[in-house]
Amino acid sequence: MLTHHLTEATLQEYSVGALSKAMETLIACHLTVCPHCRHRAQLHDAVGGVMLDRIEPATVQTLPQNIIERASQQAELTKTKPLEDDLSSRNTNGIPRPLARLLPAPIDQLKWRTIAPGLKQFNLTNQPRKDGAFKLISAAPGLSMSEHTHKHRELTYIVCGSYSDKFGQFNAGDISDLDDDDLHEPVVDSEIPCISLIATDAPVKFSGMMGKVIQPFIGI
Amino acid sequence: MEPTLQESTKLAEQASINERMQRNLLAIASDRDETAFADFYAYFAGRVKSFLMGKGMNEDTSEELVQEIMITVWRKAQSYDPGKAAASTWLFTIARNRRIDYLRGNSRIEVELDDYMLEEDDTVVSQEASLNLIQQSSILEKTLTKLPQDQQQVMHLSYYRGLSHGDIAQWLSIPIGTVKSRIRLAMQTMRSEFSEQESE
Ligand SMILES: [Zn+2]
Numbered sequence: 422m423l424t425h426h427l428t429e430a431t432l433q434e435y436s437v438g439a440l441s442k443a444m445e446t447l448i449a450c451h452l453t454v455c456p457h458c459r460h461r462a463q464l465h466d467a468v469g470g471v472m473l474d475r476i477e478p479a480t481v482q483t484l485p486q487n488i489i490e491r492a493s494q495q496a497e498l499t500k501t502k503p504l505e506d507d508l509s510s511r512n513t514n515g516i517p518r519p520l521a522r523l524l525p526a527p528i529d530q531l532k533w534r535t536i537a538p539g540l541k542q543f544n545l546t547n548q549p550r551k552d553g554a555f556k557l558i559s560a561a562p563g564l565s566m567s568e569h570t571h572k573h574r575e576l577t578y579i580v581c582g583s584y585s586d587k588f589g590q591f592n593a594g595d596i597s598d599l600d601d602d603d604l605h606e607p608v609v610d611s612e613i614p615c616i617s618l619i620a621t622d623a624p625v626k627f628s629g630m631m632g633k634v635i636q637p638f639i640g641i
Numbered sequence: 642m643e644p645t646l647q648e649s650t651k652l653a654e655q656a657s658i659n660e661r662m663q664r665n666l667l668a669i670a671s672d673r674d675e676t677a678f679a680d681f682y683a684y685f686a687g688r689v690k691s692f693l694m695g696k697g698m699n700e701d702t703s704e705e706l707v708q709e710i711m712i713t714v715w716r717k718a719q720s721y722d723p724g725k726a727a728a729s730t731w732l733f734t735i736a737r738n739r740r741i742d743y744l745r746g747n748s749r750i751e752v753e754l755d756d757y758m759l760e761e762d763d764t765v766v767s768q769e770a771s772l773n774l775i776q777q778s779s780i781l782e783k784t785l786t787k788l789p790q791d792q793q794q795v796m797h798l799s800y801y802r803g804l805s806h807g808d809i810a811q812w813l814s815i816p817i818g819t820v821k822s823r824i825r826l827a828m829q830t831m832r833s834e835f836s837e838q839e840s841e
Contacts, residue, residue, distance in 0.1 A: 468831065470728075473692055
């Protein structure tokens with residue numbers, strides 16, 4: 422049973438197409454497992470449709486007949502999903518496809534990098550840290566993350582295991598959608614490591630002592 | 642608040658256009674109806690172009706993208722489900738995705754409907770209970786025009802200028818939290834208008 426969902430503001434930005442690919446991936450993971458948010462998302466697209474209706478039209482040069490001609494000249498483009506065969510033979514257990522497509526190996530065989538005792542990460546982007554993070558984090562049972570706030574926004578999707586903070590317990594499929602000023606201190610409370618997918622718009626500012634030490638290395 | 646006579650007339654007009662556009666899509670899908678396509682194109686092509694240009698795309702690129710988007714309409718009309726979305730909603734998603742594709746060089750990441758992880762919606766909505774989508778669009782349109790000015794402003798900047806909430810905050814020199822709460826309030830109003838109509 423999912424208890425933590427996407428905020429209205431995040432669904433809206435997803436609908437208009439103002440988010441990064443990393444944020445989209447994370448949102449699509451939650452939408453895969455959450456019919457409730459999929460249903461909510463429909464209203465945002467419907468508003469987009471109404472906004473399109475209400476706009477003052479520009480002048481177009483092309484005639485509709487030309488479109489039909491062009492369509493018949495072009496070969497039918499078939500959308501390929503190249504990773505499909507690969508995916509079915511892999512252990513993608515519990516991982517929605519938008520994320521599974523990005524993994525070079527099953528999740529337990531990824532080349533995790535240890536960044537602190539009990540804490541490992543797998544980077545999903547090569548972009549510079551100032552442009553935001555996109556990574557998997559694996560945190561050992563009982564691990565407590567230093568208290569930190571977020572300069573912009575942090576989205577977290579729980580892949581497996583669970584953690585708790587002042588907002589409640591987060592289980593597989595749940596999403597933590599934190600606004601800029603939210604201060605939190607998550608503690609892993611599952612018996613297995615808690616693996617989560619994290620996307621941020623900008624680096625996080627740690628306020629705790631441990632945070633100050635590890636921030637340069639992990640940047641979450 | 643009751644709409645004025647003029648507003649009611651305008652809303653009724655829009656509703657009949659919405660219905661016609663839906664029929665057009667269905668005719669394209671079933672009969673490759675070129676007249677239906679021409680009518681759909683006449684109404685929407687200029688709107689899609691304006692929509693793209695409003696987000697900072699130049700005229701030539703916008704014109705080119707409109708063509709591609711309309712080719713998609715012609716080809717993919719079969720995938721339009723009138724029970725799921727209004728014609729304008731369907732077109733909005735195609736235009737949005739094509740724009741992202743163009744700007745980023747890769748597609749918008751979406752739910753894959755054949756994903757074995759997909760959790761099906763078990764709340765079955767009966768035909769009678771689910772509101773007619775044409776009505777839905779009219780309600781949305783009416784509600785949208787009645788939103789407080791500050792909420793309309795952020796909706797405008799988001800949908801028509803393509804700004805992120807962070808950009809809107811900078812643009813208006815207000816905290817990002819204020820932008821988000823205005824968006825939230827606007828959407829809450831529209832949601833509640835919906836459920837009100839549904840329970841009537
Ligand atoms: Zn949800």
